Amino acid sequence: METFPKLAQPLPAYVNFENGLGRWLLVVVPVVLIGHLLGAFALIAILISSNFNILGWLE
Helix, strand or coil: CCCCCCCCCCCHHHHHHHHHHHHHHHHHHHHHHHHHHHHHHHHHHHHHHCCCCCHHHHC
């Protein structure tokens, strides 16, 4: 008696997308963007905490 359904197989078009450009779009690009944003926020926080005159640059 088979109580569990068979596992669904992804479509061949999705497999090709995931193996090619999809891996970059789904994994690498968001990780790189989040890393750059966190690094920029950390740099700004370091400069602000050391009383660096960041607002003076904007005047």
